[in-house]
Amino acid sequence: MLIAGNWKMNGLSADAEAQAKGLAADIGRAGGAKLLICPPATLIAPMARALADAGIGDRVALGGQDCHTAEKGAHTGDVSAWMLKDIGCSHVIVGHSERRIDHGESDDTVKAKAEAALEAGLIAIVCVGETEAQRQAEETELVLSHQLRGSMPSGATRENTVIAYEPVWAIGTGLTPSTEDVAAVHAHIGTVVADFFPDELRILYGGSVKPENAGSLMAVDGVDGALVGGASLKFEDFLAIAEASGAR
Numbered sequence: 001m002l003i004a005g006n007w008k009m010n011g012l013s014a015d016a017e018a019q020a021k022g023l024a025a026d027i028g029r030a031g032g033a034k035l036l037i038c039p040p041a042t043l044i045a046p047m048a049r050a051l052a053d054a055g056i057g058d059r060v061a062l063g064g065q066d067c068h069t070a071e072k073g074a075h076t077g078d079v080s081a082w083m084l085k086d087i088g089c090s091h092v093i094v095g096h097s098e099r100r101i102d103h104g105e106s107d108d109t110v111k112a113k114a115e116a117a118l119e120a121g122l123i124a125i126v127c128v129g130e131t132e133a134q135r136q137a138e139e140t141e142l143v144l145s146h147q148l149r150g151s152m153p154s155g156a157t158r159e160n161t162v163i164a165y166e167p168v169w170a171i172g173t174g175l176t177p178s179t180e181d182v183a184a185v186h187a188h189i190g191t192v193v194a195d196f197f198p199d200e201l202r203i204l205y206g207g208s209v210k211p212e213n214a215g216s217l218m219a220v221d222g223v224d225g226a227l228v229g230g231a232s233l234k235f236e237d238f239l240a241i242a243e244a245s246g247a248r
């Protein structure tokens with residue numbers, strides 16, 4: 001199980017220190033779950049230091065929330081996958097719906113970012129998910145097939161790429177799909193990617209994962225972990241989610 005925290009645009013240095021200390025005090029609760037924190041870019045280095053100081057630098061991995069398609073160059077404000085790798089990241093999230101919506105990122109862009117991540121030696125977490133309107137129109141499977149065909153990096157393997165299924169309507173809303181729906185969608189994603197990749201890829205569920213629902217969501221067939229937004233900001237909740245995932 002991979003339990004990944006997406007801090008989004010939240011957190012200052014003091015929060016990184018508090019998170020590291022809080023996690024370190026009770027890290028045993030996470031059992032065998034692999035923990036990953038994706039803080040804002042400004043906090044990656046402070047978080048790495050704080051985790052190391054707290055003695056859990058090798059227990060919690062770090063990731064970026066986005067990367068540019070290029071290695072370097074005249075792209076004011078952007079961060080490259082190579083830069084993330086350089087400061088100790090192992091993962092990067094690409095194609096989060098907030099990037100797709102706020103920054104108009106297309107499937108092509110997401111694919112290019114994921115390929116940059118692989119080239120830089122990072123594990124790409126490629127996000128896909130349908131909107132509420134698409135769900136109402138019963139287009140979920142169609143939308144996901146399209147997003148996957150368009151955004152997955154060529155050369156994706158079980159080692160270098162993880163898919164995150166995040167229904168847009170479930171993000172930050174407290175709503176989640178039923179466990180039956182999650183099972184069906186994860187099976188669909190598995191079938192689509194099996195068409196073009198030999199490996200069985202890992203699929204995370206994301207969208208309002210909380211300590212209260214993590215046990216049932218993480219027990220669903222085909223769910224290999226969680227991408228957690230709001231609840232990952234509190235170390236107690238993040239640990240409780242990892243504990244509820246039952247990973248030994």
Ligand code: PGA
Nearest residue numbers: 171172207208228229230
């Ligand atoms: P949430 O966010 O857990 O706050 O719903 C999940 C995400 O956007 O990755």
